[in-house]
Amino acid sequence: MAASAWAWLRRNALRIYAALAVLYLLVPIAVIAVFSFAETPRDRLDFSLSGGFTLEYWQHAFSNQELTDALFTSLRLALLATIASTAIGTLMALALVRYDFFGRRGANLLIILPMATPEIVMGASLLSLFIFYSAPLGFTTLLIAHIMFSISFVVVVVRSRLIGFDRSLEEAARDLGATPVQTFRYVTFPLLAPAILAAALLAFALSIDDFVISNFNSGTTVTFPLYVFGVALRGIPVQVNVLATMLFVVTTIAIVLVIWQQRRAEHMAAVQPNDVGEPFAGTPAFPPAPGAAGG
Amino acid sequence: MRNSSEQSHVRGWPGPLVAVAILVAALTLAACGDNGGSGGGSEAPVAKGGKPTGEVTISNWPGYIDPGANGTVAEFEKAYGLDVKYIEDINDNLQFFGKLQPLLASGNSGGRSLFVVTDWLAKQMFDLGYLERLNHADLKTVFNNISPQLRNDPADPGRQFSIPWQGGLTGIWVITSSEGNQIHSMRDLFDPKYKGKVDLLTEMRDTVPLVMQMQGADPKNFTKADWEKAIDFLKKETDNGQIRRYTGNEYTEDLTSGNIVAALGWSGDASLIGRKDVEWRSPTEGCDTFFDQMVIPVGAPNTAAAYAFMNFAYRPEVQADIADFVNYVTPVAGVKPILEKKDPAVANNPLVFPPPSLLAPCSADPNPPGSAEDQQAITEKFQDLITG
Amino acid sequence: MTIRRRFIPYWLLAPGALWLLLFFVIPMGFMAEQALESGSLFTGGFTFSWEWSNFPDSLSGNSEQIVRSFYYAGAATLLALLISYPLAYAIAQQSGRWRLLLLFAVIAPFFTTYLIRTIAWKTILYDSGPVVGVFQTLHLIPQDGRLLATSTAVIAGLTYNFLPFMILPIYASIERLDLRLIEAAKDLYASSTQAFLRVTLPMTAPGIVAGVLLTFIPAFGDYVNATILGGTHQAMIGNKIQSLFLVERNYPEAAALSFLMMALILVMVVVYIRVAGTEAFMGEEEEAKT
Numbered sequence: 018m019a020a021s022a023w024a025w026l027r028r029n030a031l032r033i034y035a036a037l038a039v040l041y042l043l044v045p046i047a048v049i050a051v052f053s054f055a056e057t058p059r060d061r062l063d064f065s066l067s068g069g070f071t072l073e074y075w076q077h078a079f080s081n082q083e084l085t086d087a088l089f090t091s092l093r094l095a096l097l098a099t100i101a102s103t104a105i106g107t108l109m110a111l112a113l114v115r116y117d118f119f120g121r122r123g124a125n126l127l128i129i130l131p132m133a134t135p136e137i138v139m140g141a142s143l144l145s146l147f148i149f150y151s152a153p154l155g156f157t158t159l160l161i162a163h164i165m166f167s168i169s170f171v172v173v174v175v176r177s178r179l180i181g182f183d184r185s186l187e188e189a190a191r192d193l194g195a196t197p198v199q200t201f202r203y204v205t206f207p208l209l210a211p212a213i214l215a216a217a218l219l220a221f222a223l224s225i226d227d228f229v230i231s232n233f234n235s236g237t238t239v240t241f242p243l244y245v246f247g248v249a250l251r252g253i254p255v256q257v258n259v260l261a262t263m264l265f266v267v268t269t270i271a272i273v274l275v276i277w278q279q280r281r282a283e284h285m286a287a288v289q290p291n292d293v294g295e296p297f298a299g300t301p302a303f304p305p306a307p308g309a310a311g312g
Numbered sequence: 313m314r315n316s317s318e319q320s321h322v323r324g325w326p327g328p329l330v331a332v333a334i335l336v337a338a339l340t341l342a343a344c345g346d347n348g349g350s351g352g353g354s355e356a357p358v359a360k361g362g363k364p365t366g367e368v369t370i371s372n373w374p375g376y377i378d379p380g381a382n383g384t385v386a387e388f389e390k391a392y393g394l395d396v397k398y399i400e401d402i403n404d405n406l407q408f409f410g411k412l413q414p415l416l417a418s419g420n421s422g423g424r425s426l427f428v429v430t431d432w433l434a435k436q437m438f439d440l441g442y443l444e445r446l447n448h449a450d451l452k453t454v455f456n457n458i459s460p461q462l463r464n465d466p467a468d469p470g471r472q473f474s475i476p477w478q479g480g481l482t483g484i485w486v487i488t489s490s491e492g493n494q495i496h497s498m499r500d501l502f503d504p505k506y507k508g509k510v511d512l513l514t515e516m517r518d519t520v521p522l523v524m525q526m527q528g529a530d531p532k533n534f535t536k537a538d539w540e541k542a543i544d545f546l547k548k549e550t551d552n553g554q555i556r557r558y559t560g561n562e563y564t565e566d567l568t569s570g571n572i573v574a575a576l577g578w579s580g581d582a583s584l585i586g587r588k589d590v591e592w593r594s595p596t597e598g599c600d601t602f603f604d605q606m607v608i609p610v611g612a613p614n615t616a617a618a619y620a621f622m623n624f625a626y627r628p629e630v631q632a633d634i635a636d637f638v639n640y641v642t643p644v645a646g647v648k649p650i651l652e653k654k655d656p657a658v659a660n661n662p663l664v665f666p667p668p669s670l671l672a673p674c675s676a677d678p679n680p681p682g683s684a685e686d687q688q689a690i691t692e693k694f695q696d697l698i699t700g
Numbered sequence: 701m702t703i704r705r706r707f708i709p710y711w712l713l714a715p716g717a718l719w720l721l722l723f724f725v726i727p728m729g730f731m732a733e734q735a736l737e738s739g740s741l742f743t744g745g746f747t748f749s750w751e752w753s754n755f756p757d758s759l760s761g762n763s764e765q766i767v768r769s770f771y772y773a774g775a776a777t778l779l780a781l782l783i784s785y786p787l788a789y790a791i792a793q794q795s796g797r798w799r800l801l802l803l804f805a806v807i808a809p810f811f812t813t814y815l816i817r818t819i820a821w822k823t824i825l826y827d828s829g830p831v832v833g834v835f836q837t838l839h840l841i842p843q844d845g846r847l848l849a850t851s852t853a854v855i856a857g858l859t860y861n862f863l864p865f866m867i868l869p870i871y872a873s874i875e876r877l878d879l880r881l882i883e884a885a886k887d888l889y890a891s892s893t894q895a896f897l898r899v900t901l902p903m904t905a906p907g908i909v910a911g912v913l914l915t916f917i918p919a920f921g922d923y924v925n926a927t928i929l930g931g932t933h934q935a936m937i938g939n940k941i942q943s944l945f946l947v948e949r950n951y952p953e954a955a956a957l958s959f960l961m962m963a964l965i966l967v968m969v970v971v972y973i974r975v976a977g978t979e980a981f982m983g984e985e986e987e988a989k990t
Contacts, residue, residue, distance in 0.1 A: 035790035038783060039805040042863065045820035046812060052823065063586045064569040064826050105716040112712035124713060127720050133965050135921025137941050138958040142727035148414040149730065154422060165723040168716050226814040228924060237369055237399055237423045245815045250403055250562040251374045251584050253819065261812045268811040276800060410946030550932050556849050557931045569826045571848060688740055692948055699935045699943045
């Protein structure tokens, strides 16, 4: 009956919409993956698939030396920047949320400012700084820049988790005789871990993605986005798509593993952050939604 | 509740003030540094020669050298036992210069020993003191083999700072299987029936002179009024949507995808366009030639290796490999006979070995006339145009 | 004991604050200095001369791009909001595996680089491609029209690229919604629409605020989308600044324009937060005790 069909539609409207939206989100990725199998005469992406399909670029994925170097440079850079900025940012978040001190407002402002600054402004001004101190441009200057712009995001992510944190657990630990360090190590940190991980993932993504700031401060070092931008003007080698797809698949697997691990850990732990059965609880990736939770 | 929020408000306010204070301090600190250009031209140091060893970094345009394990760079490394970092990070003269300028102004080469820029930029950089002078005694192979007409250069008399890498012509690429096939002149490009299907170049010294020639100006003597008239014309055509985009190398992508039917472009780019039905044409009103130059920046490390690279590239057999891949005009004499045996198609390609008839109506890409301020004014006017 | 405790926050804060000070604040100082310089590269270099006129000059010379950036970023933010809110709601309604899958699909585009994503859109939207063909058939664009090199493409690119920034904060705040409040509203005879407008929407406002800010601000300063997907009339303020820095090498004007841009953004952020009324955005009331 038409009525029941209509009713079904209304009930599932939101789900259908979500499916469509997700499809939209994944279209470019699908395009990238599909074109990584495209056969082209000049080994660079053409706009049609008329040449047929081939596995040759997957077999020789790393044959383009410059591209491979650029990718590994980016990965190294992202890894180091992530570790540093996550550590620094977590410490800052702890300070900002748990202590009230002179200059707290200023520190908050300091964190927010880089997020409000256009990348091009940060990139150009950093360049002026490096030139002034005659610092040689290269991997180190890139690393400094990447850590700089990631810190703010890490702070915001970790802070949002800290705000909803249930302190009674830590109090309980202290009541049982744990020192502050032990409390942190055995209670606080494990509960904070998902947020720290989310922050690290974010920092990693930001670093791999970064083009504008790197463009100004890289010297002769070529990162993956810089390489892509260079070749995009003259024809992108198909290996770029291959490597991008690889990167995507690898990070997918990594995230899946991480989430699976987290669920196992939560099942084993006696405590759950908020509601039961909410694996993403405690990892809102972005600024807090205070006031809405827990009354 | 009220108490604590008041408290935190009072406690917190110095924060932003502190930030401002630091900003002011940084300002005064920075005021001590200067940005001025250093003494140019003849005071530039001479690049040192010697035995090339170790590492060397070279920047070039993409697709401007034969790549791969048997390519020129690999052969160069083997021949001299060097470790070469060859980066193709030059896509636009001004953008590359803009990235390097702050470094070069303080005598820092950014790690590069050699890079390739178009002749007019080489001259500008030399005048600003950003390049080292070349010692001809270290460039014997170069000067033995260089084409006679390139031995001297009006922009670089006596070849003090630049050695030609490859050259070419700027003209019109058309897709022959489309309506663009009817385009033979600059005037044709601006025919309304091609609205939105035409690309021009962001290189001011390629696009504007061609328009000036179309408007009847004398290529040997472009005046400031000529430049302004041409840019005004372009502004009109851009505003009414005739031009789809101003591009650097990416016009090749628009041609490949068929987004346009014609573009201003460089004669050697055939291998970068992913379709066979394209043809390069010299506009009937006159064309434009350019030569890209190898230069050594101030503070360059390992200049001995830079000299070695220049000499190496001027060996006719090596040049033949480069010309075979790149398909631009080679500066080295004696390459044609080698290619006639190896790859006759390239040897007979008029775009690689242009006959005088092709070159006659062409003029070298000029700088806008007048003082440095005048040039800057024209550059800004054109930039305003292409950044919409 | 109390003395040591008092210094703990400073120790925790030190590395980050120092880093940001050195590599963010001080470079801004340098840029401030550049904004007050005059002169030009080819005529003897730049000199510091308290050239305040750089600010109004750069504003008037680039007003078209500033307005255009507002328009593009605003349109992209609005579109992103409209697309994201229902999606975030749908995700929050799911449980377990589906929710994870959906969240992952939202974040996934992040892991191919920004440039490659944007370039992929170039492939999707090229003139003789299927998408353009569909649009032409539906008469959304003229028969010989195009999508690339138009404002539409740039806005579409901006929307797509910043969608995760909008979805995640909204999702976070929807997820924390106490459903009992909605039940209570319904018990008090509110219709679904009223419950949504009067309960859900206000309670998820912080997420919306965060999402809007996180989308608008980078979109406003972006130039990659305009470069790759745009044509001759799509240049945004970011393109202009890039051109001034790297091509014209007019550092004073570039620096002045940059500061103006930052000032504009900060003003908008402050006004927006005031209007949206989320003093708690900074999370300061919470955890103010040791």
